[in-house]
Amino acid sequence: xxxxxxxxxxxxxxxxxxDDDTTAVFLAHAAExxxxxxxxVEQEAMLLALSTMDDDLEVPxxxxxxxxxxxxxxxxxxxxxxxxxxxxxxxxxxxxxxxxLGGTALMRAGLILPDYANPKDQVSTAVxxxxxxxxxxxxxxxxxxxxxxGTASMKRSVDATVEGASYDVExxxxxxxxxxxxxxxxxATINLSSERYDEVMxxxxxxxxxxxxxxxxxxxxGESLEVNPEAGRYAYWETRVPVxxxxxxxxxxxxLGHLTGSEMVTEDxxxxxxxxxxxxxxxxxxxxRLNELMEKAEAVSDIIEIxxxxxxxxxxxxxxxxxxxxxxxxxxxxTVTISVTETAHAxxxxxxxxxxxxxxxxxxxxxxxxxxxxxxxVFLVMALPYVVFIAAIGGIVYLVIYLVRKRKMRRTKK
Amino acid sequence: MQEDALLIKRAQKGDAEAFxxxxxxxxxxxxxxxxxxxxxxxxxxxxxQDTMLRIWRALGTxxxxxxxSTWALRIATxxxxxxxxxxxxxxxxxxxxxVDVGFAPQAxxxxxxxxxxxxxxxxDAIKSAIAILPEDMRSALILRDVQGMAxxxxxxxxxxPLGTIKSRINRARARVREKLxxxxxxxxxNIVYADERRKDV
Numbered sequence: 298x299x300x301x302x303x304x305x306x307x308x309x310x311x312x313x314x315x316d317d318d319t320t321a322v323f324l325a326h327a328a329e330x331x332x333x334x335x336x337x338v339e340q341e342a343m344l345l346a347l348s349t350m351d352d353d354l355e356v357p358x359x360x361x362x363x364x365x366x367x368x369x370x371x372x373x374x375x376x377x378x379x380x381x382x383x384x385x386x387x388x389x390x391x392x393x394x395x396x397x398l399g400g401t402a403l404m405r406a407g408l409i410l411p412d413y414a415n416p417k418d419q420v421s422t423a424v425x426x427x428x429x430x431x432x433x434x435x436x437x438x439x440x441x442x443x444x445x446x447g448t449a450s451m452k453r454s455v456d457a458t459v460e461g462a463s464y465d466v467e468x469x470x471x472x473x474x475x476x477x478x479x480x481x482x483x484x485a486t487i488n489l490s491s492e493r494y495d496e497v498m499x500x501x502x503x504x505x506x507x508x509x510x511x512x513x514x515x516x517x518x519g520e521s522l523e524v525n526p527e528a529g530r531y532a533y534w535e536t537r538v539p540v541x542x543x544x545x546x547x548x549x550x551x552x553l554g555h556l557t558g559s560e561m562v563t564e565d566x567x568x569x570x571x572x573x574x575x576x577x578x579x580x581x582x583x584x585x586r587l588n589e590l591m592e593k594a595e596a597v598s599d600i601i602e603i604x605x606x607x608x609x610x611x612x613x614x615x616x617x618x619x620x621x622x623x624x625x626x627x628x629x630x631x632t633v634t635i636s637v638t639e640t641a642h643a644x645x646x647x648x649x650x651x652x653x654x655x656x657x658x659x660x661x662x663x664x665x666x667x668x669x670x671x672x673x674x675v676f677l678v679m680a681l682p683y684v685v686f687i688a689a690i691g692g693i694v695y696l697v698i699y700l701v702r703k704r705k706m707r708r709t710k711k
Numbered sequence: 712m713q714e715d716a717l718l719i720k721r722a723q724k725g726d727a728e729a730f731x732x733x734x735x736x737x738x739x740x741x742x743x744x745x746x747x748x749x750x751x752x753x754x755x756x757x758x759x760q761d762t763m764l765r766i767w768r769a770l771g772t773x774x775x776x777x778x779x780s781t782w783a784l785r786i787a788t789x790x791x792x793x794x795x796x797x798x799x800x801x802x803x804x805x806x807x808x809x810v811d812v813g814f815a816p817q818a819x820x821x822x823x824x825x826x827x828x829x830x831x832x833x834x835d836a837i838k839s840a841i842a843i844l845p846e847d848m849r850s851a852l853i854l855r856d857v858q859g860m861a862x863x864x865x866x867x868x869x870x871x872p873l874g875t876i877k878s879r880i881n882r883a884r885a886r887v888r889e890k891l892x893x894x895x896x897x898x899x900x901n902i903v904y905a906d907e908r909r910k911d912v
Contacts (some may be wrong), residue, residue: 310883312862339899343888346837346898347856351743360756362740364763365731371767372727466730 298326301331302581307340401669401676480570480624483540483631484562485547493556494521494530494639500553501534501635510538510544510630522641529639537630550635557638570624577617715779723770730767737780738763740858741787747853748791750842758794762787777867785868786862788850797848836898841892847871848883855880 298371306314314320327334471684492499505511514535520528551559582636587607594600723730742760746755765786773782841849847869854865855876866876891898 308884313877313881339888339892340884342899343837343884343891346833347852348859350834350837350857351739351747354739355741356739356742357752357756360759361738363756364734364760367760367764368730368767369727371764372725372730447715501780528772605874 298322300326300330300333303327303330304336306335310337310340311344362616397673400680401673404676404679405672417704420697461604478567479565480567480628482564482624482627483543484564485543485631485633486558486560486562486635487547487550487556488558488631488636488638489499489550489554490638490640492522492640493554493635494532497534497553498636501536501550501637504546505536505538505548506537508542510536510542510546510633512536513632519639522639529641530637531639532635532637534633534635534637536635537634538633540631543631543633547633550633554637562696566624570621573617573620575616577621580610580614580617584614715837716775719770719773719775719779722767723773730770733779734763734766735782737783740780740784744784744787744853744858745791747838747841747857748788748846748849749794750838754794754798758790759787761794762790766792778864781864781867782852785870788854788868790852792846833898836891837887840887840898844883844886848879848886851876851879852883852887856884 303323306319306323309315310323311320314323325338368707378386400409489497512534515533517530517532519530547559584607587603587610591600591603591607594603715733718729718733722733738759742755742759745754745758745762749755749758762783766783769786773779841852845851850869851865854860854868855862860868862873862876862880865880866873869876871879
């Protein structure tokens, strides 16, 4: 090693030497060269002086007490800031809650997140009937998912497997009067008690007439309280009222006396209805086919067999037609059962008893809460794709801003 | 370390006592750094005070990505550099010129009178040598050779690459040694040179 090399390495001694070998050579040169050795001593003395120059340094009392006092003053003056962090979280949580609950309410009202029908849910297939079908063995195996198109017609598909042959049925059925294609059967039950029994009975008859309703069944029994104060009359009505008039009819009847009980039921029989309708259409088509075959048949045995099968098919047609007609009738006219009990001291409560109201209120509240909780979950799931999309856009914008700022900072530093 | 983490969390929530406990071990280092960077006792006091408050106010931004002392010293270094920049904007006589005519940076009353007497000249000489270094070399040298921080920590505090830090320190050492050998009061007057030492070996 030369003295020039030694001098160039000197500032790196002792903690930045390239490797141990270099250090050894470096020190060996110092052992041989007096001038370089002196330089090494100076370097070591300088480093020692640097490392110890603050050992006896005392922190001024003014500084030590000054910063403590300043920090305490700021801490005392900052209670709102100290609580700011927790307030910040509370406000964020409240905002998130408002968004979720508000969004759910808007979704329930149909104002946001429209329920787009997934085209994949609509299934329709072609139909073909085979001659050697045994209608009695026909059993529609599965009702596939059907989709309301929002128009007056509905499409459904039935996957019917009959004796190894498979049928696909496409039918278009008319709206059965519900306005949106669903077959809904409405029924109501009203239980009344009144000391004005005769008036109530007459009013029910008047209301039926006024609403184009009719009585399908009525019974009365018991003795009038005037005759036997211990008895009292009881009447049971089964009435049919056009669906459009149901709400006002029920409201009007409920006001005739003391309402001891009521119930409103809406049964959706669309699935069964259209299943039966489809089967009916199938049988009708089968009957037509059999009639065609009958015209062409020549052999007596063929004619007998075709007639036998025609009979079976017709029986099925009649049975299914009856069911369809029954549903049509019940969908057109709601069923309202009314019971009237004569009481001596029936008080015309404007409201139900408190206990009943509390019980009903609690039950309604629990039900409403359950329903709302389910709706919240649905809203969160429906909103998730939108949230992800917005978050992705926001992330890209944030990244762009960050890169632009970074580039500006680099330019400033240069 | 866990205790420090707890103190940091408490201090971040506004606990002044936790902050004091956290900063007490660092106050001497911070004051010493300010003193060596600024060379003026008054400026060092102002800067150190300002640094403590900056650290207190910026606690919420500390994310434990580096050690707390590294983070705090980074703030202290930036505070010193800010003050040096402010100073540059004010017309002052250059420190180099003052040193050339015999001015020594204000000495901090340090240690016992006995040690003061023994080491006063040496300390003044080395302080003068550090004081005339450029800011980037001065800060690197102080953090490494005076305060004993590891090279990686110094790089973290000064937010510069490791290679750059090593280079600055090397150049700073060379300049300080050169200055010490050229001052009127030789720093190396009392040291034992190799010639004399070799005789003992």
